[in-house]
Amino acid sequence: MKEVIFxxxxxxxxxxxxxxxxxxxxxxxxxxxxILPSGKTFTWQQxxxxxxxxxxxxxxxxxxxxxxxxxxxxxxxxxxxNTYLVYLEWVGPTVFSKITQYGFQLAPITVKEGYEFWHVxxxxxxxxxxxxxxxxxxxxVKVKRIGHVEPEICTNLLTPTQERILKLAIDLGYYSWPxxxxxxxxxxxxxxxxxxxxxxxxxxxxxxxxxxxxxxxxR
Numbered sequence: 001m002k003e004v005i006f007x008x009x010x011x012x013x014x015x016x017x018x019x020x021x022x023x024x025x026x027x028x029x030x031x032x033x034x035i036l037p038s039g040k041t042f043t044w045q046q047x048x049x050x051x052x053x054x055x056x057x058x059x060x061x062x063x064x065x066x067x068x069x070x071x072x073x074x075x076x077x078x079x080x081x082n083t084y085l086v087y088l089e090w091v092g093p094t095v096f097s098k099i100t101q102y103g104f105q106l107a108p109i110t111v112k113e114g115y116e117f118w119h120v121x122x123x124x125x126x127x128x129x130x131x132x133x134x135x136x137x138x139x140x141v142k143v144k145r146i147g148h149v150e151p152e153i154c155t156n157l158l159t160p161t162q163e164r165i166l167k168l169a170i171d172l173g174y175y176s177w178p179x180x181x182x183x184x185x186x187x188x189x190x191x192x193x194x195x196x197x198x199x200x201x202x203x204x205x206x207x208x209x210x211x212x213x214x215x216x217x218x219r
Contacts, residue, residue, distance in 0.1 A: 001121050001122065001123055001148070002121070002122045002123075002125045002128055002146065002147070002148060003106060003119065003120065003121050003122070003145070003146070003147055003148070004118075004119075004120050004122070004128055004131065004132070004143060004145070004146050005117070005118065005119050005120075005143070005144040005145040005146075006117075006118055006120075006132070006135075006141055006142060006143045006144055007115045007116065007117050007118070007141070007142050007144060008095060008115065008116050008118065008135060008138065008139050008140065008141045008142075009114050009115050009116075009139050009140045010095070010116075010138045010139020010140065020113060020114035022055045022058065022059050023052060023053045023055055024049055024050065024051055024055055024056065024059055024111075025049070025050040025110070025111075025112055026047045026048075026049055026086075026109075026110060026111035026112075027047060027048045027049075027050075027110055027171055027172060042089070042090070042091055043089070043090045043091075043094045043096050043097055044071075044087070044088065044089045044090075045087075045088050045090075045096065046085065046086070046087050046088075046189070047085070047086045047088075047111075048077065048083060048084070048085060048086075048172055048181070048185075048189060049083070049084045049085075049086050050081070050082065050083055050180075051082040051083070051084065052082055054082065056074075056084060060072070060074070068090050068091055068092040069088065069089075069090060070089045070090065070091055071087070071088065071089035072086070072087070072088050072089075073086070073087040074086055074087075075087075075188070077185045077188055077189075078181075078182065078184075078185055081180070081181075081185075083181070083185060085188065085189060094138075095116060095118065095135060095138060098131070098134045098135050098138070099118070099120055099131065099135075101134070102122060102124075102127040102130055102131045102134075103120050103121050103122035103123070103127060103131060104120070104121055105118070105119065105120060105121075106119045106120060106121045107119040107167075107171065117144075128146065157207055157208065157211060158204050158207060158208075161200055162200045162201075162203055162204040162207075163204070164190075165186065165190060165197055165200040165201060165204070166200070166201060166204040166205075168186060168189065168190065169181075169186055169197075169201060172185070172186065172189075174186060174201075183197050183198050183201075
């Protein structure tokens, strides 16, 4: 399977140009796209937003003026860490809707200082050129890497729930030092209890460590 990592600056949706000159960090947790009977593309996205300088309200005022934005909801996750959950719905072409025509995301996107950063997988290598050509219709694209995706250590090892929660915990900085997100905040994003997140991470960590130690001892 081929992978492509690229960044894009564009004025479609709320990202890219609308994140310039604000010190906000967006990390996607969920996204879904589909084609409506009218032929338009519907996309909903959910992000965790870090707002270290209390600039979220200024950004929201800019976003609310977008004609393709249909719904936006903000839920505080942690006032202490200035962390929020942002839910949006769009009608119109988005990078996500373009990606799902040819491939799939390998990691949540991040948005910083006017750029979206995407990591995309494609089963058919010939589709890479088509993806990039389509996306360039939306804005300024710079390819950072094209390569081959190696199998992940958790493939066929974790349950889908364990894999999803583990990847989310990594992406949101649960394993960073200092820790950027709590179990409660991860639970709020996933929509389960704190105990369920804690148990999923514990079981995932145990499986991965056992596999790693076993392979290391047999080398």
